[in-house]
Amino acid sequence: MKKIIGSLGVLILVIIVAVGTLTTQNYEETVLDKLRDSFGEKHIPSVDHSKxxxxxxxxxxxxxxxxxxxxxxxxxxxxxxxxxxxxxxxxxxxxxxxxxxxxxxxxxxxxxxxxxxxxxxxxxxxxxxxxxxxxxxxxxxxxxxCLVCHDNTETYAKxxxxxxxxxxxxxxxxxxxxxxKPKRSNCGVCHFFGGGGDNVKHGDLSSLMFEPSSDIDVHMAIDGMDLQCVDCHTTEQH
Structure with missing residues (x-):
């Protein structure tokens, strides 16, 4: 009986090691993983304008x-x-x-x-x-x-x-x-209400995107990566 239990223990250990090895070898980095790597550290301003x-x-x-x-x-x-x-x-x-x-x-x-x-x-x-x-x-x-895009107090309004x-x-x-750097609030005040109302022009943009949960947007979720619009929607020379 002891030999059987010992053999089963060894077999289970071998299976665990084998599964772990195969899982590690077959794992491919997902798009979300790459985003986490790229935007894991939040932007730190290079200057303090209040000075x-x-x-x-x-x-x-x-x-x-x-x-x-x-x-x-x-x-x-x-x-x-x-x-x-x-x-x-x-x-x-x-x-x-x-x-x-x-x-x-x-x-x-x-x-x-x-x-x-x-x-x-x-x-x-x-x-x-x-x-x-x-x-x-x-x-x-x-x-x-300049302020409508670059205000970071979230108090600016037209x-x-x-x-x-x-x-x-x-x-x-x-x-x-x-x-x-522009935040979602800067972009969203116009783009989330494009076409004359909330969620009117773009089916995937609405006021929910100001502080979305992961069930609304997995990229911008405040309980997740908390990406800003400009993290992906980049440009040169404005």
Whole structure:
């Protein structure tokens, strides 16, 4: 009996070792594993903007903040003014029409319909200030809204029907001293409500994505990898 039990014990041990070895050899790193490796360490800002003397003065308008931004981040405003976010259009190929410039400027957009005649309201989702039915200066760098994408306080908000201007009650100094890499909240305030309402334009984007659980999004889950939009949606020169 003891010999049988001993033999079974040895056999079980051999099986465990064999299974462990085979499992290790056959394991292939998954996409999620690679994402964990790539984004396991959260982004640490290279500078502390609250230490900059030029950002500690009192700001009376968001345009004044922009003027300070481009003093240090020179040439970045030129990149922005060549971007789709700024121009509301990009070149696309349409069969039968060839290459055309298309975007919010001249296209129908779900419940939003078109921007023409409703510029002040539509500009709530534009990275600029001062848009109305009379037009907008796409060449004035001081009209760029740096804060809507780079505010890390999560307090910045555009005012309704104000041509892209932010709420007048905001503390621009606090926001300017706490800018950084865009978060989901920066992207989502426009993209989660694209087309005129929550979850209207994109079936996989809604206000649930601000702080999703893993059953909503396995990548952005706050109880998981907590990825930000820009971790995957990267770009160069804005």
């Amino acid at each position: 900059f003397a030029r950002l500690q003065k009192e700001f009376h308008s968001p345009n004044e903040v922009t003027a300070e931004c481009i003093e240090c981040h020179n040439k970045r405003h030129e990149e922005v003014m060549h971007s789709n976010h700024w121009n509301w259009e990009r070149e696309e190929y349409i069969e039968g029409r060839g290459i055309v410039s298309i975007g919010k400027k001249n296209a129908m957009n779900n419940f939003c319909i078109g921007t023409q005649g409703n510029e002040k309201s539509c500009a709530k989702c534009h990275i600029g200030y001062g848009m109305d039915e009379k037009g907008f200066s796409f060449t004035d760098a001081n009209n760029i809204d 005012a309704p029907n104000a041509g892209g201007e932010p709420l007048a009650t905001l503390n621009f100094n606090k926001i300017a001293e706490n800018v950084g």
